Amino acid sequence: MGTSSAGNAQYQRLVTDLLGVMAYGELSAFGRLSSDARYAPTLHDRALLGRIAVIEFQHFELASARLEELGVDAEETMLPFQRSVDHFHERTKPGDWYESLMKAYVIDTVSSDFYRSVSEFLDADTRELVERILVSEESTAVLRELLQHALAEDPRLASRLALWGRRLVGEALTQAQRVSMEHALLGPLLSSTGDARETVGKLTADLAERHSRRMTGLGLTA
Incomplete structure (x- = not known):
């Protein structure tokens, strides 16, 4: 009974931590995109970025609502x-x-x-919610x-943006690793494989490879 309760509490913590970091990430993105929209070169571009900011806020609301349903304070x-x-x-x-x-x-x-990699170890309802929050094909x-x-319009941007993209993905992967280990977001994955360092390394490599393919699609070298 005690083991089951401990396991359930650990699982609930995983779910709330995942939704918590996603909620704050979406709220942060809303503020950032709203601010960046002011620097758009045209009103059309400003409107496009503003629309994406609204979508991010809607995703924040989805995560917050589920946290409240779970009986925890979203903030x-x-x-x-x-x-x-x-x-x-x-x-x-x-x-x-x-x-x-x-x-x-x-x-x-x-x-x-x-987040999709983490959600693979969660229940169907939570996976569905995570997918709803992450469905941003329009934004992407x-x-x-x-x-x-x-x-x-300006091919000279390619080298600068490629370099910037490399820095961003490096920072993003480091951030994901740090947050995961501090908050045990990768707990189920690590438990199922045993070797934490190797598992995290493989996940990081997979995320980097996907990023590289997207940069190639833009004509940039990742």
Whole structure:
């Protein structure tokens, strides 16, 4: 009985931690994209980024609502992740509109890959919710198209954005590893494999490979 209760408590902590970091990530993205939209070169581009910001806020609301359903305070669940996420964004401040687009694209896609990997070990209802929060094909497509358009208009951007993309993915993967280990987000995965260092290494390599394919699709060298 005690073991079962302990296991259940550990699982609930995994779910609430995952939803907590996702909720704060979405709220943070909403604020960041809303701010970046002001620097768009055209009103059309500003409206596009503003729409993506609204979608991020809707995702935040989905995660917050589920946390409340679980009987936990959404704000309290997000707080342990606030400092780490904010520090990450402080370290990766974009220098202009184009770097803002690249950052939004890289963080959106890499974080989605990571959260899906974690959600594979959760119950069907939670996996479905995570997928609903991560379903951002529209947002991803818009960001990709904006980047493709910018690169087509000014090919000189390619080398700078490729370098920026490499820095971003490196920071993002380091951040994912740190948050995972501090909050045991990879607990089920590590328990099923035994070798924590090797498992985390494989996951990191997989996330990096997916990122590399996306950069290649943009005509950039990851």
